[in-house]
Amino acid sequence: MPLTGAEASKTSDASVENAQEIIKAKYVLGCDGAHSWVRKQLGLKLEGASRDVSWGVLDAFPVTDFPDIRRRSIIKSEFGNLMIIPRERKLVRTYVQVSSGLAEIYRASDGDPEVIMQAVRRVMQPYRFDASRLEWSTIYSVGHRYCRELSRYDRIFLAGDAVHTHSPKAGQGMNVSMQDSYNLGWKLASVIHGVAPPSLLRTYHEERLPVAKRLIDFDKRICRGMLEAENTFDEDHRRALVEENTSMSGLAVTYEPNLVIAKPIVRQTNGGEKLNPRVNGHSPLPMQPDRLKAIRLGARMPSALVLSHADSQPHELQRIFQSTGEWNLVIFGGNILEEEQRQRVESVAASLSSPESVVQRMRSRGNLSHHSTIGSLSIYLVHSALHTEVDIGDLPEIFRLPDDDTGFDYGKVFVDNESYHVGGGNAYDEYGISPHGCLVLLRPDQHVAFKGDLEDIGFFEHLLDSIQPEVII
Amino acid sequence: MPLTGAEASKTSDASVENAQEIIKAKYVLGCDGAHSWVRKQLGLKLEGASRDVSWGVLDAFPVTDFPDIRRRSIIKSEFGNLMIIPRERKLVRTYVQVSSGLAEIYRASDGDPEVIMQAVRRVMQPYRFDASRLEWSTIYSVGHRYCRELSRYDRIFLAGDAVHTHSPKAGQGMNVSMQDSYNLGWKLASVIHGVAPPSLLRTYHEERLPVAKRLIDFDKRICRGMLEAENTFDEDHRRALVEENTSMSGLAVTYEPNLVIAKPIVRQTNGGEKLNPRVNGHSPLPMQPDRLKAIRLGARMPSALVLSHADSQPHELQRIFQSTGEWNLVIFGGNILEEEQRQRVESVAASLSSPESVVQRMRSRGNLSHHSTIGSLSIYLVHSALHTEVDIGDLPEIFRLPDDDTGFDYGKVFVDNESYHVGGGNAYDEYGISPHGCLVLLRPDQHVAFKGDLEDIGFFEHLLDSIQPEVII
Numbered sequence: 019m020p021l022t023g024a025e026a027s028k029t030s031d032a033s034v035e036n037a038q039e040i041i042k043a044k045y046v047l048g049c050d051g052a053h054s055w056v057r058k059q060l061g062l063k064l065e066g067a068s069r070d071v072s073w074g075v076l077d078a079f080p081v082t083d084f085p086d087i088r089r090r091s092i093i094k095s096e097f098g099n100l101m102i103i104p105r106e107r108k109l110v111r112t113y114v115q116v117s118s119g120l121a122e123i124y125r126a127s128d129g130d131p132e133v134i135m136q137a138v139r140r141v142m143q144p145y146r147f148d149a150s151r152l153e154w155s156t157i158y159s160v161g162h163r164y165c166r167e168l169s170r171y172d173r174i175f176l177a178g179d180a181v182h183t184h185s186p187k188a189g190q191g192m193n194v195s196m197q198d199s200y201n202l203g204w205k206l207a208s209v210i211h212g213v214a215p216p217s218l219l220r221t222y223h224e225e226r227l228p229v230a231k232r233l234i235d236f237d238k239r240i241c242r243g244m245l246e247a248e249n250t251f252d253e254d255h256r257r258a259l260v261e262e263n264t265s266m267s268g269l270a271v272t273y274e275p276n277l278v279i280a281k282p283i284v285r286q287t288n289g290g291e292k293l294n295p296r297v298n299g300h301s302p303l304p305m306q307p308d309r310l311k312a313i314r315l316g317a318r319m320p321s322a323l324v325l326s327h328a329d330s331q332p333h334e335l336q337r338i339f340q341s342t343g344e345w346n347l348v349i350f351g352g353n354i355l356e357e358e359q360r361q362r363v364e365s366v367a368a369s370l371s372s373p374e375s376v377v378q379r380m381r382s383r384g385n386l387s388h389h390s391t392i393g394s395l396s397i398y399l400v401h402s403a404l405h406t407e408v409d410i411g412d413l414p415e416i417f418r419l420p421d422d423d424t425g426f427d428y429g430k431v432f433v434d435n436e437s438y439h440v441g442g443g444n445a446y447d448e449y450g451i452s453p454h455g456c457l458v459l460l461r462p463d464q465h466v467a468f469k470g471d472l473e474d475i476g477f478f479e480h481l482l483d484s485i486q487p488e489v490i491i
Numbered sequence: 492m493p494l495t496g497a498e499a500s501k502t503s504d505a506s507v508e509n510a511q512e513i514i515k516a517k518y519v520l521g522c523d524g525a526h527s528w529v530r531k532q533l534g535l536k537l538e539g540a541s542r543d544v545s546w547g548v549l550d551a552f553p554v555t556d557f558p559d560i561r562r563r564s565i566i567k568s569e570f571g572n573l574m575i576i577p578r579e580r581k582l583v584r585t586y587v588q589v590s591s592g593l594a595e596i597y598r599a600s601d602g603d604p605e606v607i608m609q610a611v612r613r614v615m616q617p618y619r620f621d622a623s624r625l626e627w628s629t630i631y632s633v634g635h636r637y638c639r640e641l642s643r644y645d646r647i648f649l650a651g652d653a654v655h656t657h658s659p660k661a662g663q664g665m666n667v668s669m670q671d672s673y674n675l676g677w678k679l680a681s682v683i684h685g686v687a688p689p690s691l692l693r694t695y696h697e698e699r700l701p702v703a704k705r706l707i708d709f710d711k712r713i714c715r716g717m718l719e720a721e722n723t724f725d726e727d728h729r730r731a732l733v734e735e736n737t738s739m740s741g742l743a744v745t746y747e748p749n750l751v752i753a754k755p756i757v758r759q760t761n762g763g764e765k766l767n768p769r770v771n772g773h774s775p776l777p778m779q780p781d782r783l784k785a786i787r788l789g790a791r792m793p794s795a796l797v798l799s800h801a802d803s804q805p806h807e808l809q810r811i812f813q814s815t816g817e818w819n820l821v822i823f824g825g826n827i828l829e830e831e832q833r834q835r836v837e838s839v840a841a842s843l844s845s846p847e848s849v850v851q852r853m854r855s856r857g858n859l860s861h862h863s864t865i866g867s868l869s870i871y872l873v874h875s876a877l878h879t880e881v882d883i884g885d886l887p888e889i890f891r892l893p894d895d896d897t898g899f900d901y902g903k904v905f906v907d908n909e910s911y912h913v914g915g916g917n918a919y920d921e922y923g924i925s926p927h928g929c930l931v932l933l934r935p936d937q938h939v940a941f942k943g944d945l946e947d948i949g950f951f952e953h954l955l956d957s958i959q960p961e962v963i964i
Contacts, residue, residue, distance in 0.1 A: 081898035085882045088802035088901055104802055108896050150896050329561035329577055409558045423581050423623050425554035428561055 045206065046174045049199065054180035060170055064163035064183060066234060071245060072121040073185070074134035075156050076112045077105070078149035084142060092244070092259075094251065098141045099244050101187060109153060113187060114138050115245065121157050131155035160185045162238045164230045168198075172219040175202055182230040184237035187244065188262055194233050197271070198226050204343050204392075204462035213383070213393025215487050218277060225273040236261070273316040278461055280468040280481050282315060310469055311450040318464050322445035325435050327405050328428035332437040335400070335445065336464070343392035343462045347377075347478065350446065351401040352455035354408060359455070362472045363399070366457070367414035369475050370397065376482045377416075392462075395482070398430050402446055402453075405433040518679065519647045522672065527653035533643055537656060539636035539707060544718060545594040546658070547607035548629050549585045550578070551622035557615060565717070565732075567724065571614045572717050574660060582626060586660060587611050588718065594630050604628035633658045635711045637703045641671075645692040648675055655703040657710035660717065661735055667706050670744070671699050677816050677865075677935035686856070686866025688960050691750060698746040709734070746789040751934055753941040753954050755788060783942055784923040791937050795918035798908050800878050801901035805910040808873070808918065809937070816865035816935045820850075820951065823919065824874040825928035827881060832928070835945045836872070839930070840887035842948050843870065849955045850889075865935075868955070871903050875919055875926075878906040 048056025052064070080087055087110060091102040100114040114137045116124070124133040131152040139147050165181040178195030202222050208214035236258065243255025275281040313319050321336035339346045347370075351363040370377045377395060384394050399417040401408070410418060410431055418426040436443035445451075459468040459478055468481050521529025525537070553560055560583060564575040573587040587610045589597070597606040604625040612620045638654040651668030675695050681687035709731065716728025748754040786792050794809035812819045820843075824836040843850045850868060857867050872890045874881070883891060883904055891899040909916035918924075932941040932951055941954050 079896040083884050085884060088799075108901075150898075326561075411556050411558060423552040425623075428581075 044173065044210075047202070048174070048176040048180050049178050049195075050180055052179040052183045054176060056174065057165060057176050057180050060167070060174065060176075062165050062167055062176075064161075064165050064181075066161070066163035071241075072116050072118060072157050072159050074112075074114045074116045074120075074124070074137055075154075075158065075186075076114070076131060076134045076138060076152065077109055077154040078112070078131075078135075079108055079151045079153070080110050081148045081150055082142070082146055084145040084147065092251075093141055095141050095143075097143065098137070100138060100141045101244065103189075112138050113244075114141060116157060124157050129155065158185075160241055162234045162241070164234050166227070168223040168226055168230070169219065172216050175206075175219075175222060177202060177226075181226075182233055184234055185241050188237055188240050190233055190237070194229060197229070200341075200463055201226055204341075207343050208393045208462075211390060211392045212487055214485050218485060221273075221276050221278055224276050228274075229271055271317065272314060273465060275315070278467055278481075278485060279316045279465070280459075280477065283470055283474060283477060309450055309452055310456060313449050313456075313458055313466055313469050315466050315469060317466060319458060319460060319466055320448070322434075322448050323437070323440070323442040324400055324432040324445050325405065325437055325442055326429070327401075327408070327410050327431040327433045330405065330435075330437065332440050332442055333432065335432070338398070338432075339396075339460060339464055340391075341462065341464075343390075344394045344396055345462060345467075345482070346396050346398060346460040346464075348398045348400060348458045348460065349472070350449075350451050350455045350458070351399050351472075352451075352453050353403045354401045355403040359453070362455070363401070364414055366472050366475055367416045369479075371414070371416050376479050376486065379486070380482075396430065398432065400432045400434060400445065401455075402434040405435050408433075517646065517683075520675070520679075521647070521649045521653050522651050522668075523653055525652045525656045527649060529647065530638060530649050530653050533640070533647065533649075535638050535640055535649075537634075537636035537638050537654075539634070544714075545589050545591060545630050545632050547585075547587045547589045547593075547597070547610055548627075548631065548659075549587070549604060549607045549611060549625065550582055550627040551585070551604075551608075552581055552624045552626070553583050554621045554623055555615070555619055557618040557620065565724075566614055568614050568616075570616065571610070573611060573614045574717065576662075585611050586717075587614060589630060597630050602628060631658075633714055635707045635714070637707050639700070641696040641699055641703070642692065645689050648679075648692075648695060650675060650699075654699075655706055657707055658714050661710055661713050663706055663710070667702060670702070673814075673936055674699055677814075680816050681866045681935075684863060684865045685960055687958050691958060694746075694749050694751055697749050701747075702744055744790065745787060746938060748789070751940055751954075751958060752789045752938070753932075753950065756943055756947060756950060782923055782925055783929060786922050786929075786931055786939055786942050788939050788942060790939060792931060792933060792939055793921070795907075795921050796910070796913070796915040797873055797905040797918050798878065798910055798915055799902070800874075800881070800883050800904040800906045803878065803908075803910065805913050805915055806905065808905070811871070811905075812869075812933060812937055813864075814935070814937075816863075817867045817869055818935060818940075818955070819869050819871060819933040819937075821871045821873060821931045821933065822945070823922075823924050823928045823931070824872050824945075825924075825926050826876045827874045828876040832926070835928070836874070837887055839945050839948055840889045842952075844887070844889050849952050849959065852959070853955075869903065871905065873905045873907060873918065874928075875907040878908050881906075 046056060048054050050056055057064075087102065088104045089102070090104065093100050093102070098115050100112055103111040103113075105111055112134075114134065116134070116137050120133065120137060124130065127133055131154075134155050134157070135147075135149065135152070161183050162185075163183050165176060168177075168181050169175045177198035179191070181198075182194065184191065205214070205218050205222060209216050209218055239254055239258040240262070243252065243258055273279050319336070321334045323332055324335050325332055335348075349363065349366060351366075352359045354360045354363055369375060372378065377397070380393070380395050384390070397416055399413065410428065411426075413431060415426075417431050418428070419430070421427040434443060434445040455472050457468070457470050457472060457474060457478055458466060459481065461467045468478055470477055519529060521527050523529055530536075560575065561577045562575070563577065566573050566575070571588050573585055576584040576586075578584055585607075587607065589607070589610050593606065593610055597603065600606055604627075607628050607630070608620075608622065608625070634656050635658075636656050638649060641650075641654055642648045650671035652664070654671075655667065657664065678687070678691050678695060682689050682691055712727055712731040713735070716725065716731055746752050792809070794807045796805055797808050798805055808821075822836065822839060824839075825832045827833045827836055842848060845851065850870070853866070853868050857863070870889055872886065883901065884899075886904060888899075890904050891901070892903070894900040907916060907918040928945050930941070930943050930945060930947060930951055931939060932954065934940045941951055943950055
């Protein structure tokens with residue numbers, strides 16, 4: 019049966035016992051947990067060792083004289099190890115190592131939380147540990163496993179626990195799983211809407227498999243640290259805990275160069291000093307090694323406070339970009355009151371406005387497809403001139419497109435100036451942007467696809483061109 | 492008919508044309524606008540001059556080359572004056588002075604907004620001013636009037652436009668009106684619940700009449716500034732605009748001493764140096780003239796970032812205090828790791844825990860009345876010792892009352908320490924609190940009822956005692 023778009027058809031007869039249901043679909047997403055049926059149909063397995071260690075989990079309202087009960091704490095005593103995680107509504111979660119004997123007793127008792135309470139009390143001594151209420155308990159064994167294939171045929175995809183299972187101790191399970199789906203979402207939407215080639219879907223596996231591996235490695239370290247070294251914290255456990263507080267956040271995930279992450283630009287060298295390519299008749303600029311240190315290819319761009327040029331209202335840059343499937347080109351234009359810098363920005367604007375630019379071809383396509391934002395491109399100017407000295411109406415039209423309500427769009431120009439009340443004026447410094455400015459292309463998931471100087475606009479065009487579908491729908 | 496509590500009874504027969512409805516109530520609140528029926532029944536009038544000047548108001552989506560259209564702007568040109576106020580959804584409100592002739596034309600045209608557009612265009616020239624859509628328009632005359640009585644018999648109260656009418660230009664109408672009601676709300680609830688004497692209600696008029704007067708005076712200045720001085724801003728207009736941005740916020744309202752605002756403590760002088768009274772056997776401390784400069788009697792206490800002692804989470808102090816009709820005593824205890832300071836705090840705690848303390852009598856009453864928060868008192872300790880060095884379980888019990896879930900309440904002790912991520916550790920400095928600490932009593936509306944040294948606990952007791960109802964219900 020020929021299928022169009024993302025449509026699926028199904029044949030079923032619910033009135034018959036043991037009825038068979040046949041669903042025909044272009045894509046299958048297996049977000050069906052650790053025992054994933056989809057994964058099993060593909061003949062794929064979760065690989066890795068399962069350690070024969072059981073942990074008890076208890077959600078309780080504790081009554082205790084332990085002074086840090088409302089802080090996340092790890093206790094390693096001669097009687098065993100446990101972890102305390104304060105929760106909402108005065109609840110406290112406790113993870114405690116339990117012997118296989120105690121696990122047996124717990125199961126035999128039909129899950130009596132008092133069994134786990136006793137294990138907790140043993141470790142907590144000499145502190146008193148009672149509970150006014152026990153809300154929930156369980157015992158689980160740790161399995162650190164992941165699947166080596168996250169997709170097949172660019173048609174079938176696996177996400178979340180279906181491809182990585184681990185202990186809950188690092189609090190990463192839900193986060194990484196949602197990030198899996200977030201990575202896949204815009205790619206699938208783009209391909210289905212015909213605004214990106216099917217090969218884009220291959221990057222899902224390429225980008226998320228290393229994340230799954232790192233997650234499992236990290237969880238192993240956290241668990242090993244919790245198990246071993248009674249009464250002491252070894253160096254790797256300490257390091258893992260520090261990483262958990264810093265680099266494990268979704269902002270730290272960095273994807274390697276691929277179809278939608280550019281390689282770093284290699285500059286021609288001139289007597290040892292790296293120079294920018296000569297573009298548009300402008301002089302090449304010497305490269306600074308620490309330039310754009312905070313904007314890393316493949317990682318999400320950190321946020322910074324900027325002001326809307328038109329009304330001076332402060333905005334976190336990261337919140338300006340919506341998760342609607344559109345790409346964002348951010349032109350950090352520098353101080354456009356300086357003649358040379360103004361010309362460089364106007365040159366970029368002219369280039370983007372040319373009918374040959376991929377931007378204009380994407381716009382034409384958008385006009386045909388009822389202005390869907392999926393696969394479209396928004397262009398922002400973030401300059402550093404004093405906003406009171408620049409009239410927004412004098413800026414190139416590519417930064418202020420026509421708007422039915424107000425003549426032109428006032429919402430795409432921002433300025434790195436200090437706000438009246440809440441700081442600001444440090445965005446260029448925080449990002450490490452030179453006075454010459456730069457270009458940053460953000461994917462729909464806000465990972466940096468490309469960064470370069472204003473004269474590198476050709477690289478930007480090339481990257482975006484390479485993922486346009488062959489046939490414009 | 493005898494009525495209990497706030498109950499009201501009414502007699503009506505809706506089935507009869509021109510039916511009369513009789514409502515019997517203990518209290519009447521007239522929040523019925525500039526033409527208040529309640530006010531008229533009392534024979535009260537709004538007093539003050541009505542200037543014979545008309546203003547046009549226009550809500551539009553402007554299409555213009557005026558560069559500051561998205562900023563609040565006042566334009567004074569040889570063709571007249573206007574004010575621009577950017578609104579939501581790209582809307583812009585414009586106030587423009589119109590001649591009596593133009594006002595006539597507007598009325599004759601049945602409110603054609605194009606008439607006001609023309610007045611706006613005239614002032615805006617040489618800038619172009621069109622609109623893609625006109626959403627609303629009106630013409631009004633300014634009346635700066637207020638009523639000299641805000642309540643009568645402590646039974647009938649007037650609030651909002653019923654007691655002060657003015658131009659909308661300062662954007663204060665809704666704010667001041669809500670603050671009227673907020674001032675009355677907790678007082679009325681306290682009297683109805685029998686936890687405060689009816690005389691408390693007199694303070695509504697005492698506190699809000701000066702606010703109404705100031706509002707009208709301020710509005711006159713803003714309007715006069717807008718009317719006069721074509722092409723220029725006179726000094727008073729500039730000053731009024733600055734005040735609007737700063738002191739007109741609700742936080743700047745300061746009530747004079749009355750039943751529920753203490754007079755400043757007068758110290759015995761000793762050879763020219765002011766000393767604290769000798770209380771509880773402690774040495775008198777020299778008074779610093781700039782002490783507690785940010786905590787002003789009768790004004791709201793500004794906020795500061797503090798950490799919860801138990802879990803180190805940061806909190807804005809102002810958000811800790813709920814608007815539930817309860818009073819809050821904040822004990823800034825200083826560095827309680829120092830022996831002398833610890834003893835001073837324990838002395839305050841002992842005093843508050845004594846059966847003779849008004850606190851204990853209020854608690855007994857609360858226990859009888861099903862723990863209603865109205866008219867109750869919460870006690871907070873904000874100390875400045877390093878939180879890791881103080882065990883919350885060692886603090887006096889008055890700061891950690893029994894809690895069914897967790898043994899004792901972890902939520903009443905805070906610390907002026909730096910947080911992990913978001914600053915903090917400057918609360919004492921910001922408030923101007925000395926290392927000896929201080930007491931601050933906040934009314935249910937968070938205005939400062941009393942402030943003093945830790946040894947001034949007797950003054951606190953006296954104030955709170957004076958507003959306890961004679962018969963404990």
